[in-house]
Amino acid sequence: MKVLLCSTLLFFTVVLTCAAQRVKQGKSAEFKDEKPGFFVNPIGNGADPWVIKHENFYYVCQASGGADGMRIVVRKSDRLSRLGKAVTVWKAPAEGWNRTQIWAPELHHFHNKWYIYYAAGKAGPPYIHQRSGVLESVTSDPQGAYIDKGVLSTGKDIKDETGAIWAIDVNVGRINGKLYAVWSGWEQNSNTDKTSQHLYMAEMSNPWTIRSERVKISSPDQPWERGGPLDLNEGPQFLTNAGQTFIIYSTRESWTPEYRLGQLRLKDPRKTPLDAANWEKTGPVFQGTPAVFGTGHASFTSSPDGKENWILYHAKKTTAPGWARDWRLQKFTWKADGSPDFGVPVPAGTPVKVPSGELQ
Template identity: 70%
Template sequence: MLATLSGYTAADEGKNELPDTLKGMFKNPIAAGADPWVIKSGKYYYTCLSNGNVDSKGISVCRSLKLTEPGSKITVWTAPDTGWNSTQIWAPELHHMNNRWYIYYAAGRKKGAPYIHQRSGVLESVSDDPQGQYIDRGLLQTGVDKNDPSGTIWAIDVNVASIKGKLYAVWSGWEKNMDTDKTSQQLYIAEMSNPWTISSKRVKLSGPDQPWEQGGPLNLNEGPEFLLHKGQVFIIYSTRESWTPEYRLGQLRLKDPARSLLDAANWLKSGPVFQGTQTVHGTGHASFTTSPDGKEWWMIYHTKRSTKPGWERDIMMQKFKWDKDGNPDFGKPEPAGKLLKKPSGEEGG
């Protein structure tokens, strides 16, 4: 919960500079913030982020030739003064479909706790420019609640993917609307008829039902991300509490890609597939991309700066591999400050 990506400014550029003798290397963190979303399009990487912390009012997009440097940000959308999405802009994601860009985000109608008003919506670019103007396509139907002013059920962290000619959305949500944000979060999936319309009933794929997903002040599944590789379909998600050092990643794998994604029994859960160490805390909310030359897979995620509960977090990245069974092998998180080899094909690498 409290899914934000904030704190990065243009002033952060250059803070990761190394001497000329180490130009082929980089070190984490690459920026301050949380819930990183990075997408590669052509020769550029685009980073999508909210402006500010939990009470954010806007969304920005950065562009860079380098995966290790987010680049300067441009605000592409500012929340309205009133309405369901007037404040608390959380964890925006940028996707490219049909020569347009779409930003999926969560927002609320009231500032501050309790965070019981979060719903999910989508913006559509006016042109094929991810840093250009966007129009508001409105709420996504993430569960029907006729007794709620929005008509929908609490939902955050929407991710989408086109799989075998069909568009799907996956997100973190509640079973039903509650008057407390101390409510367990589940993962849901549904089919979409277009980038701004969920056209099927939601199906619950996962809840925090395993021992490694439990034990803290609030059991949750959130931050789901589709990860596609050689015909296999994965959903990598975050579990435990994002404000604690126990935040970690779990995995759902589609057992039979020929069968429906909307069949909950067709998904196999495993985990944790990535978690903190004695020196790296609260690893979660990852996104995935490839190196500039397309030869390597990279994960971008956030960590906590200390073991104390709170929201001071940094953006980290590291390369990962695929094991003999076709599963992603994320390894262990590398500590901040360690020299790592730059992504293959990156300028200066």
């Protein structure tokens, strides 16, 4: 979500069909294991996969849409390689800033409560109304009811009805005991969705309140982040290892085969992360192959026994422009310097050994 006239026409065609395709989610992919102890990708249909491990279960959060409106569902499974049944935990209201275009919900656990961070808009296309909000669980059950905690302060715009600047893909994590939010946003609100996206970060006073001014920590300024119809950084995810903090994010265009992952590393953990100069950019750290297209918007977890690290990401089903995507799962390791080594994406249908400690 820009060169020759034909490219421009193609761009508008893609944008006008984004709504239904971006939020269209299917049930878990049906497949037969090649042999016991193995699974094959894809493990599900849809985009922007989010998984969190809690008390021996895996919870997957995703957006869904139907005749009765848009919703957020949470799946529960004792297996990482198999998705559980979808349970609706929240439905979008009939009116308001978050009426439609529910994108990329994430499920987080703080202080015995669950919080879902999501993007939504009052209309679209064009996708100029996207803002980010928070839901809080009523109980300690991640598949229970949620209440709406409102819009996050992702930049100030007093002319906008929400008071916020365009923002999607909020991720939340702790650095040195402090809670921070990182997201993809615009420098200012615009009347066109052909607007470049950057990564912003701010400190939070609690899971539903941003307390500090936002700071831009990354822009699509590297050759491997540029070259398509729109330059963007999006889908940021905190990832920690051996005392180091990383932000793994998506770049290039999500509707093209060139969608890929980049990396930011906090250079000095003793200094504030709210300083762009304290982040070191590397990339691409994970990208497609002739057999796997558009690898992006990842989340991370560990195997049931905690001995392995796994990446859950989406890939395009074909090379054609569009948002027909599915979910892929594979193990990753760590390099000598402590940074993640995601390897090469495994083609669909290739037998993959199940995560360590997973029940058969």
